[in-house]
Amino acid sequence: MSRTAILLVAAAPRGRSLWDDARGRLLANRAAVAGLIVLALLFLAAVFGPALTPWRFDAVNKNDVWAAPLTQGHLLGADSLGRDLLARTLMGLSVSLAVGVVATFVSLVVGIAWGTTAGYVGGRVDEAMMRIVDVLFALPFVFFVILLMVAFGSSIVLMFLAIGAVEWLTMARIVRGQTRALKSREFVEAARAAGLTAHQIVLRHIVPNLLGPVVVYVTLTIPGVILAESFLSFLGLGVRPPMASLGSLIANGAQDMELAPWLLIAPALIMAATLMSFNFIGDGLRDALDPKDR
């Protein structure tokens, strides 16, 4: 390589990638930034909070039954068994977030595998695979999950799988559409000409380019999953007591709201804040990654 070429390479300005641009646009979006901050705080609270509270989430204190907020050492009050609401809410938050993240991950893996296969192979296979998705889509989701929970008993692991198994459908559709569009691009053709196998092309060239729309959808799936889990817990099909999730706390709070409204209000506010942050971040990411949509 000649001297000038080396100089030119050294002097070349660092290129702005799609992700640099997107980060700038995201950070300019006030709602999304607020969402990010609130969410970061909630995650920290969920991870470290349960260890820091003076009470255990399942400790029954018969002297503290119905303790109002800020009395008897209970910051948010206590429930019908004298269990500390702050400890229970933090526990519920971490369960809800964990369900949201893990079930979304399940849906991500299944959805990407299904979508890229259908999109890349195309033809009859594509048609058959997407017809299956259409059929599952028409199945009323809630009833499907309720039947699953009833059939196999409610456990957290099963809930991860059940919710993830339903949520992958939209992911598969999005991924398939993107894959079909990417398949005819030059770099995929070049990879094929270079003799890469279909497997390698999908993993190295298609999947990394799917990331934009997938990330947006993931941030919108997590709140959906949290909602679904809470919905099941509210109906009594979710986590088993004394374990708590935001949904089961809201369900219990709703039963006792005349006596102790704080039992309903605290978990409901945390729930709303969580869902709202995810939605703001999701909307912000969509605008940031795909500016022509605006």
Add this chain to the structure above:
Amino acid sequence: MLGLIARRLFTALPTLFLVITAAFFMMRAAPGNPFQGERQLPPEIEARVMAKYGFDRLLIVQYGTYIADVAHGDLGPSLKYKDKSVVDVLKENFGVSLVLGLSALIVAGVTGIALGIAAALRQNRPADYLVMAVAVAGVCVPTFVTAPLLVLLFASTLQWLPNAGWNNGALPNLILPVAVLALPQIAIISRLVRAGMIESQRSNFVRTARAKGLPDWRVVLRHALPPALIPLVSYLGPACAGLLTGSLIVERVFALPGLGKFFVISALQRDYTVVMGMVIVYAALILALNLLSDLIAAALDPRVRLS
């Protein structure tokens, strides 16, 4: 148009069939049976009862019989409600859910469209921000939070409205459940209408209408609004699914004697036939509404018809 209907029916029927199949085997995979109550039956008697309903046969034979019965419109007897057929159980409870769902759909449609238009006409001004804030709240605050909070406020504290019960569908009993069901749909509909209106306000045909000197209300309602409503039509299917989901919560919180309340109870009690009947009704309803919304969309937008 007839071709489209035929094509859609051709996919809807296999879908319904698969839904029935999946629900049938999932229900049967559940441990326990409908006859295990608090009172433990002696094994011989339990076997006798199981045999009476044909549950002693091979599962695949039972499945075949069930499908044949359903094809003839016979959903079988309820296993928990003695002397009642599944059709009776569904009939008794369907009315409440229908009144609830339809009122919520109408309230959501009218309110959502009105709010959407108002926001679009005042884009980026306080009224717009207010509507969009309501829309965000409607999406982010789930039904099972709004329902108890509204009861706490309007029934327990202010005592303006009854806190639960059906009371033969009296208006005061309907207000809270319908409001709770409609709120998330209002949020989504107003967002859809706002986006559609903003786009159509910029289009040439609206400019032409204004240039002709038509009064404002006529431009908005006759020219700008119709194209903005097309996305709403395709939202009809998901909206119905959302209402069904919401009704599971609402009917429980407000103790309303509708279908949704029965579904979870029946599933837990292993009332196989009632659960299957409900799955069939719900799936058929969603499929029918999806078909309807496809047809309306095709009638409104020639581009859909051609593709």
